[in-house]
Amino acid sequence: MLSQKTRYTIRALQHLADNIRQGPVRLDAIAEAQNIPRKFLTVILSEMVREGLVVSHRGREGGYELALDPMDVRYGDIIRLTRGSLALVPCASRNAHEHCANCLPEADCRLRGLMLTLRDEMAAMLDRITLADPIAVEPPFAEA
Amino acid sequence: MLSQKTRYTIRALQHLADNIRQGPVRLDAIAEAQNIPRKFLTVILSEMVREGLVVSHRGREGGYELALDPMDVRYGDIIRLTRGSLALVPCASRNAHEHCANCLPEADCRLRGLMLTLRDEMAAMLDRITLADPIAVEPPFAEA
DNA sequence: ACTATTGTCTACAAAATAAGTAGAGTTATT
DNA sequence: AATAACTCTACTTATTTTGTAGACAATAGT
Numbered sequence: 446m447l448s449q450k451t452r453y454t455i456r457a458l459q460h461l462a463d464n465i466r467q468g469p470v471r472l473d474a475i476a477e478a479q480n481i482p483r484k485f486l487t488v489i490l491s492e493m494v495r496e497g498l499v500v501s502h503r504g505r506e507g508g509y510e511l512a513l514d515p516m517d518v519r520y521g522d523i524i525r526l527t528r529g530s531l532a533l534v535p536c537a538s539r540n541a542h543e544h545c546a547n548c549l550p551e552a553d554c555r556l557r558g559l560m561l562t563l564r565d566e567m568a569a570m571l572d573r574i575t576l577a578d579p580i581a582v583e584p585p586f587a588e589a
Numbered sequence: 590m591l592s593q594k595t596r597y598t599i600r601a602l603q604h605l606a607d608n609i610r611q612g613p614v615r616l617d618a619i620a621e622a623q624n625i626p627r628k629f630l631t632v633i634l635s636e637m638v639r640e641g642l643v644v645s646h647r648g649r650e651g652g653y654e655l656a657l658d659p660m661d662v663r664y665g666d667i668i669r670l671t672r673g674s675l676a677l678v679p680c681a682s683r684n685a686h687e688h689c690a691n692c693l694p695e696a697d698c699r700l701r702g703l704m705l706t707l708r709d710e711m712a713a714m715l716d717r718i719t720l721a722d723p724i725a726v727e728p729p730f731a732e733a
Numbered sequence: 734a735c736t737a738t739t740g741t742c743t744a745c746a747a748a749a750t751a752a753g754t755a756g757a758g759t760t761a762t763t
Numbered sequence: 764a765a766t767a768a769c770t771c772t773a774c775t776t777a778t779t780t781t782g783t784a785g786a787c788a789a790t791a792g793t
Contacts, residue, residue, distance in 0.1 A: 446590075447677050447704075448780065452689065455700050472740070480691050485782055491741055504790025507739045520703065533591050539730065545596070547624050555724040556599050559664065560591075562728045566714055569731075570707060580699040584706045586683065587713075592751065616769070629753050635770055648761025651768040734793100741788070749780070759770070 451527040453481045454489050458523060461499065462515035462576035469501075469508030496526055514577070521571035531571065532564040539564065595671040597625045598633050602667060605643065606659035606720035613645075613652025640670055658721070665715035675715065676708040683708065 447455075456479045464470050472490060476483040490509055493499040500512045511518065524531055530538035536545045537560035544551070551557055574580070591599075600623045608614050616634060620627040634653055637643040644656045655662065668675055674682035680689045681704035688695070695701055718724070 446679075449690070450781075452678065452692075452700060456693070459699060469739095471738095480693060482691070482782065484784080487740075488742090488782085494741085501740060502790080503738085503740045503788075504792095505738050506791065507789085509740085534596065535590075546593070547626070548596075549600070549624060552726060555603060555726060556596060558724045558726040558728055559718065561730075562725075563711065563714060565728070565731065566710060567707065570710055574703065580702045581706075582696060582699060582702040584702055584709070586705075587709065594752075613768095615767095626753065628755080631769075632753085632771090638770085645769060646761080647759070647767090647769045649767050650762070651760085653769085736793085737791090739788100739790085742786090744784085746783080747781085749778105751778075752776085754775075755773085757771090759768100761768080762766085763764100 447524070447528070450485075450489060451524065453479070453486065454493065454527050455520070455523055457481065457486065457489060458493070458498070458511070458518065458576060461509060461511045462518070465511055465515055469506070469510050471508040475509070498523075498526070511576070516575050516577040518576040519572045520574050520576075521568055524571060531568050532560060534560045537561045537564050539568070591668070591672070594629075594633060595668065597623070597630065598637065598671050599664070599667055601625065601630065601633060602637070602642070602655070602662065602720060605653060605655045606662070609655055609659055613650070613654050615652040619653070642667075642670070655720070660719050660721040662720040663716045664718050664720075665712055668715060675712050676704060678704045681705045681708050683712070 457475055460475050460479050461470060472486055473483065475481065475490075476486045490499060490501070494501050494509075498512055498518065499509050501507070501509050521531060525540060530541045532538040534545060534557065535543035536548065536551055536554070536557050548554060601619055604619050604623050605614060616630055617627065619625065620630045634643060634645070638645050638653075642656055642662065643653050645651070645653050665675060669684060674685045676682040678689060678701065679687035680692065680695055680698070680701050692698060
């Protein structure tokens with residue numbers, strides 16, 4: 446699962462992407478439009494500023510805007526930033542690899558093998574789509 | 590992330606699949622071979638028995654075996670059983686749909702749209718591979 | 734300069750979830 | 764019987780997540 450915080454982060458960034466090149470958007474405007482607790486959002490946005498994804502302007506007429514063109518912000522990057530990794534298991538992360546506790550030696554672990562492949566498929570999809578892309582809100586469902 | 594419990598579950602089932610048609614495997618044998626805390630494993634295996642995925646035999650010469658042919662147990666099913674859903678967000682589950690807290694109306698939520706598509710891709714992969722399939726422990730890495 | 738407005742930061746509190754254990758009970762075999 | 768397994772409910776503990784408090788810093792307008 447994505448944590449609530451990650452979900453808030455993504456929606457906040459989508460909001461900024463939607464308002465790109467229209468001047469800074471105030472925190473309260475984002476909180477209200479996206480239904481995100483105001484105080485929590487300050488933490489989230491400050492982190493995004495520190496990470497360099499968002500720029501902020503203080504004082505009157507202040508607010509936030511995306512630091513990059515929405516086209517250059519991939520969903521994969523956002524999730525990597527907030528969650529540390531795309532992988533479903535610590536030992537299957539390509540960027541932030543960690544050994545799992547109570548596991549087999551990695552060289553023998555089939556779960557890891559499977560999760561590495563899955564991670565790569567997830568990355569292929571999440572790194573193809575950016576904040577600039579339209580997203581079908583109800584994609585077609587092809588049952589197995 | 591998959592919880593530790595889900596990971597233990599998968600490895601325990603793999604162990605049973607590896608020992609299929611060789612009589613029941615004792616809990617202690619699984620715990621030792623798979624490096625899973627013994628007491629925790631009792632909880633996990635009892636659940637699998639209740640779910641019908643595993644059959645148990647009590648008493649001397651007792652133990653556990655897979656209830657189905659390994660070929661018929663898909664990884665997708667195991668994860669659905671233990672985690673409730675494959676989706677990364679409650680509202681993107683096909684089987685166990687739930688509304689997300691503090692979200693937009695689902696009809697407007699692009700995060701949901703994206704996560705539905707991702708869920709479907711994950712399902713396609715996880716439902717193709719079963720406990721009978723060989724799994725490359727170090728799959729090739731194709732960077733984006 | 735002053736004031737209102739808006740973001741920043743650290744630390745904390747509360748709630749939820751996950752991990753693991755205890756221990757008494759049940760069933761089967763010899 | 765005795766012993767070797769599994770079963771079940773309830774707990775405890777640890778960890779993570781969610782969210783808030785509150786003092787601080789910067790900027791624009793007057």
